[in-house]
Amino acid sequence: MGIAGITGRLGALCADEARSASDITLTGGLARVADPGRAIVTDPGVLAAGCDVLLDVSSADAVEAVAEAAMKAGCALVTGTTGLGPAQEAALRRASGVIPVVRAANFSPALNLMLLAAKMLAGRLPGFDAEIVETHHRQKRDAPSGTALAIGEAVATGRGVRLADVMQVDRNRVRAEGEIGFASLRAGQIVGEHQLSFTDAFEQITLGHRAFDRRLFARGALLAVRWAAGRSPGLYGMEDVVGGGFPD
Numbered sequence: 001m002g003i004a005g006i007t008g009r010l011g012a013l014c015a016d017e018a019r020s021a022s023d024i025t026l027t028g029g030l031a032r033v034a035d036p037g038r039a040i041v042t043d044p045g046v047l048a049a050g051c052d053v054l055l056d057v058s059s060a061d062a063v064e065a066v067a068e069a070a071m072k073a074g075c076a077l078v079t080g081t082t083g084l085g086p087a088q089e090a091a092l093r094r095a096s097g098v099i100p101v102v103r104a105a106n107f108s109p110a111l112n113l114m115l116l117a118a119k120m121l122a123g124r125l126p127g128f129d130a131e132i133v134e135t136h137h138r139q140k141r142d143a144p145s146g147t148a149l150a151i152g153e154a155v156a157t158g159r160g161v162r163l164a165d166v167m168q169v170d171r172n173r174v175r176a177e178g179e180i181g182f183a184s185l186r187a188g189q190i191v192g193e194h195q196l197s198f199t200d201a202f203e204q205i206t207l208g209h210r211a212f213d214r215r216l217f218a219r220g221a222l223l224a225v226r227w228a229a230g231r232s233p234g235l236y237g238m239e240d241v242v243g244g245g246f247p248d
């Protein structure tokens with residue numbers, strides 16, 4: 001496997017996990033500055049040509065080139081990069097017509113179970129106000145986090161609406177019926193916390209997840225890498241990777 005973003009907070013941990021796994025060979029990585037001594041290149045095409053799975057934990061502005069390179073090389077792509085815009089989303093969809101693409105805003109299997117719970121509760125609590133709060137370290141570039149957006153998608157799907165039609169990040173207004181509110185906090189070195197609450201006049205239900213150690217994501221990423229190797233083309237998620245581990 002190769003890692004786009006190998007010098008980053010998550011990429012370096014993924015590299016550690018890969019080096020200590022007996023069933024995975026780490027072929028190299030991608031960053032903005034090459035380091036031949038550590039097999040770090042700046043051309044995603046070179047990285048993709050040498051591996052059967054490319055793990056992308058880089059930055060939104062690298063995703064199109066990484067997806068294109070994986071598609072040309074015919075290797076599987078596992079991507080956990082967040083903060084994507086329409087062009088990057090389209091690049092992943094395009095690639096998934098040719099290669100297997102696993103896309104996961106959050107590599108924690110447990111967090112992905114929370115998405116199922118969110119969808120189930122949202123459908124059964126249609127009149128409750130849904131609010132999502134996420135907290136991350138001060139270096140995080142995107143808000144709301146990719147996971148918060150995935151939680152929002154789960155709530156919207158459970159209610160049979162489009163997230164784009166009901167999402168609200170601007171709280172300088174009275175709350176509209178049915179909106180899904182998002183709030184983002186940035187502080188210190190917090191690894192990642194997500195909370196979803198459903199509230200009406202009488203009660204509140206809250207689902208929450210707290211990541212204590214970023215290694216959680218690295219381990220989940222490697223589960224996805226193992227699963228993606230040799231798959232048929234398509235767009236997959238962590239729910240496919242964990243498969244039978246999840247109830248219907």
Ligand SMILES: NC(=O)C1=CN([C@@H]2O[C@H](COP(=O)(O)OP(=O)(O)OC[C@H]3O[C@@H](n4cnc5c(N)ncnc54)[C@H](OP(=O)(O)O)[C@@H]3O)[C@@H](O)[C@H]2O)C=CC1
Pocket residue numbers: 004005006007008009010011030031032033057058059060061062079080081082083104105106107108146217
């Ligand atoms: N799905 C999940 O479970 C998780 C996802 N993430 C996501 O992963 C991504 C990375 O997070 P994190 O490790 O904290 O970020 P960092 O900023 O620590 O790392 C980013 C990495 O990407 C590389 N990079 C950035 N821009 C480019 C570019 N244009 N071309 C090539 N390489 C590039 C950097 O290399 P250099 O700076 O050396 O050039 C670095 O190796 C984020 O989108 C984050 O939200 C994070 C945690 C969990």
Ligand SMILES: O=C(O)C1=N[C@H](C(=O)O)C[C@H](O)C1
Pocket residue numbers: 082105106136140141144145146147148191192193
């Ligand atoms: O940038 C991070 O650190 C994280 N990003 C992901 C996100 O945007 O949801 C996942 C995790 O919460 C950590």
